[in-house]
Amino acid sequence: MADDLKDARGHEVAAQKKVALELVFIAIIGLIVLGGLVSALSYDFISARAPLVIIVPLLILIAIQLNRTRKQAEHRVVLHELTHALKGENRDFNSVLRFIAFMALLLLLIYVAGHYVGISVFMFVLMYWISREHPVLALVVSVGVTLLVYLLFEHGFNIELYRGYVPWLLSRYGVI
Amino acid sequence: MGIIEGLTSGLLQAVSLSVFPYLLVGAIFGLVIGVIPGLSGHFAMAMVIPFLYSMEPGAGIAFLLGAHSTVAQGGGLTAILFSTPGTGQNAATLLDGVPMRQNGHGAMAAGAAMTACFLGASFGAVALALLLPVLQKVVLFFGPSEIFVLAFLALTFVAVLGKEDITRSLIAALLGLLLAMVGVDNVTNQERFTFGLLELRDGLALVPVILGLFAIAEMFELFVSGGSLTGANARPLSARETQRQVFRGMLAAFRRWWLVLRCSSIGTAMGLIPGLGSAPAAFIAYGHAKQTSKNKETFGKGNIEGVIGSEAANDAVEGGALASTVAFGVPGSSSMAILLGALFVLGQETGPNMLTYHVDVVFIMIFTIIIGNLIGMLGGMFLVNPLSRATGLRGTVLVPVLIVIVFTGAYAVHSAWFDIFVALVFGVIGYLMKELDYSRAAMLIGFVLGFAVEKNLYLATQLDGPDFILRPIPLTLAIITVAFLAYNIWGIVQHRRERDADGG
Numbered sequence: 001m002a003d004d005l006k007d008a009r010g011h012e013v014a015a016q017k018k019v020a021l022e023l024v025f026i027a028i029i030g031l032i033v034l035g036g037l038v039s040a041l042s043y044d045f046i047s048a049r050a051p052l053v054i055i056v057p058l059l060i061l062i063a064i065q066l067n068r069t070r071k072q073a074e075h076r077v078v079l080h081e082l083t084h085a086l087k088g089e090n091r092d093f094n095s096v097l098r099f100i101a102f103m104a105l106l107l108l109l110i111y112v113a114g115h116y117v118g119i120s121v122f123m124f125v126l127m128y129w130i131s132r133e134h135p136v137l138a139l140v141v142s143v144g145v146t147l148l149v150y151l152l153f154e155h156g157f158n159i160e161l162y163r164g165y166v167p168w169l170l171s172r173y174g175v176i
Numbered sequence: 177m178g179i180i181e182g183l184t185s186g187l188l189q190a191v192s193l194s195v196f197p198y199l200l201v202g203a204i205f206g207l208v209i210g211v212i213p214g215l216s217g218h219f220a221m222a223m224v225i226p227f228l229y230s231m232e233p234g235a236g237i238a239f240l241l242g243a244h245s246t247v248a249q250g251g252g253l254t255a256i257l258f259s260t261p262g263t264g265q266n267a268a269t270l271l272d273g274v275p276m277r278q279n280g281h282g283a284m285a286a287g288a289a290m291t292a293c294f295l296g297a298s299f300g301a302v303a304l305a306l307l308l309p310v311l312q313k314v315v316l317f318f319g320p321s322e323i324f325v326l327a328f329l330a331l332t333f334v335a336v337l338g339k340e341d342i343t344r345s346l347i348a349a350l351l352g353l354l355l356a357m358v359g360v361d362n363v364t365n366q367e368r369f370t371f372g373l374l375e376l377r378d379g380l381a382l383v384p385v386i387l388g389l390f391a392i393a394e395m396f397e398l399f400v401s402g403g404s405l406t407g408a409n410a411r412p413l414s415a416r417e418t419q420r421q422v423f424r425g426m427l428a429a430f431r432r433w434w435l436v437l438r439c440s441s442i443g444t445a446m447g448l449i450p451g452l453g454s455a456p457a458a459f460i461a462y463g464h465a466k467q468t469s470k471n472k473e474t475f476g477k478g479n480i481e482g483v484i485g486s487e488a489a490n491d492a493v494e495g496g497a498l499a500s501t502v503a504f505g506v507p508g509s510s511s512m513a514i515l516l517g518a519l520f521v522l523g524q525e526t527g528p529n530m531l532t533y534h535v536d537v538v539f540i541m542i543f544t545i546i547i548g549n550l551i552g553m554l555g556g557m558f559l560v561n562p563l564s565r566a567t568g569l570r571g572t573v574l575v576p577v578l579i580v581i582v583f584t585g586a587y588a589v590h591s592a593w594f595d596i597f598v599a600l601v602f603g604v605i606g607y608l609m610k611e612l613d614y615s616r617a618a619m620l621i622g623f624v625l626g627f628a629v630e631k632n633l634y635l636a637t638q639l640d641g642p643d644f645i646l647r648p649i650p651l652t653l654a655i656i657t658v659a660f661l662a663y664n665i666w667g668i669v670q671h672r673r674e675r676d677a678d679g680g
Contacts, residue, residue, distance in 0.1 A: 033351075050630045055354065
């Protein structure tokens with residue numbers, strides 16, 4: 001009986017977490033679309049016509065959905081969940097943020113050091129440091145996949161992948 | 177080009193040395209992706225798209241559809257052997273596939289499922305071929321006004337009939353349409369929603385959007401869930417017994433040809449309706465198989481007819497879904513939206529042009545589906561055990577590797593670093609949409625159709641004036657759209673009232 005009550009409470013909290021996430025998601029989307037409306041009003045009639053035909057019903061639907069989600073929300077719990085997440089105490093949310101940060105890191109690595117250095121470092125870091133895989137496995141997979149990507153794209157498809165800002169800078173000053 | 181010429185040319189191209197190897201690689205890739213739980217047919221197609229830029233149209237289509245056509249076969253395999261459907265469309269297969277495995281007939285069910293998939297897909301492809309002469313005539317009645325309204329009808333169907341909530345799906349569809357408006361307007365040369373970014377002047381590139389919505393979003397889930405992709409019971413079967421059972425299963429599917437035919441017809445017919453998809457078709461076919469069986473009571477306890485019926489319908493859907501995509505350029509599902517995007521990448525134009533002058537391309541699709549499924553069936557026949565080992569791949573190794581391939585693919589399309597950023601942003605959006613039950617399919621279809629919607633709206637107002645919607649076909653389609661939407665909304669309101677009354 002006590003376990004059942006605990007389970008039911010757990011489901012309820014999970015549902016409220018989802019409600020909190022949706023409230024934030026739909027509010028952000030709503031703001032972006034509202035910005036789009038303001039922007040579209042300044043366009044020529046021909047250019048503004050199609051976006052306005054889409055934006056007006058979209059804003060109505062967003063308002064309906066926002067209202068529906070708000071009705072489902074237990075304000076106290078939702079507020080608690082939001083503060084919890086912002087303080088970094090929500091494990092799932094942290095996990096998602098961590099993953100986004102890793103991908104942003106990959107993006108930055110590619111931009112600075114080039115595609116090949118970026119992807120090999122990213123794979124190694126994610127496998128060895130984050131997922132605690134065996135270092136030999138992490139190294140073999142990182143180097144192997146990088147080599148495969150190089151052969152496939154540079155030789156197979158004749159596509160030169162991004163060499164990176166630092167190599168470009170070094171080549172400009174005649175270092176490499 | 178006539179139908180017979182197109183058929184011959186399509187067949188010769190599909191089996192030629194410049195196309196067949198791509199089909200083979202695509203089919204094996206799809207089979208492996210299908211086996212891995214969490215990775216769907218959309219994922220397989222999204223991963224293939226970046227490679228299409230350097231391919232000839234025939235090879236590109238074969239590679240893409242080859243990958244797509246075998247995903248369900250791989251998914252059926254894991255659904256039966258490990259109680260984990262590799263893809264959502266294999267969920268109905270669990271109902272009898274798992275009890276068969278528990279009764280010691282797992283490999284037999286797998287053999288039957290893969291054969292039913294092949295037969296169903298072949299039926300759907302042949303149905304599409306038979307529909308071609310009709311489509312060639314019908315499509316001539318569809319000008320800009322008709323296509324404009326048809327696009328909204330298709331979006332409404334996708335939003336309403338999808339498994340997600342209607343309001344959320346409509347929001348997703350309209351957001352997709354709006355995203356297509358980003359960039360310089362072709363008519364007035366005015367920048368729209370670019371925030372002054374030079375990279376957005378040409379609009380959002382299709383490939384990074386697809387990769388983000390369907391590939392990166394899946395990676396999020398795998399990363400967050402972590403660990404192995406399957407349950408602890410993922411253990412290969414003994415080789416000899418497996419082989420024997422697989423052959424018996426295949427034979428059983430051929431023997432029940434009448435059931436395969438009926439369930440494939442259900443699948444093909446449902447494929448013609450945008451938005452329904454494979455999963456409902458599989459469940460309806462399962463229900464039909466149960467209703468018409470002499471052994472109704474054994475369904476759910478391990479009846480092979482349940483597996484055959486659902487898997488045949490599951491794959492027959494593609495033939496029907498291809499019809500509206502090829503004829504009108506209006507995709508009915510996310511897979512078809514990705515295919516449409518791929519056809520743009522390959523420089524192919526759908527609609528009357530394809531059906532009249534490039535009907536061989538349609539036949540390449542038809543033969544690719546048939547041959548791809550045949551490869552999947554043969555692969556499954558001999559590789560059940562090695563394939564089942566793919567489920568043992570750890571998410572911790574798979575995720576970094578797949579992300580790297582996805583990012584490389586996003587970059588390679590236009591050699592633009594910005595496209596990787598777009599893929600990342602849409603990955604986050606896709607993940608949130610998946611978590612919150614917003615239809616990613618509706619958004620992608622909206623995005624793909626957005627270009628056509630605006631172009632056809634402009635042409636319709638220029639050619640037929642502002643009251644173009646009052647022409648017979650657009651008016652009929654508009655009435656169907658509004659009536660369909662109103663009927664479904666009314667249904668929801670009624671349902672809520674009844675629920676509230678019960679609660680009160």
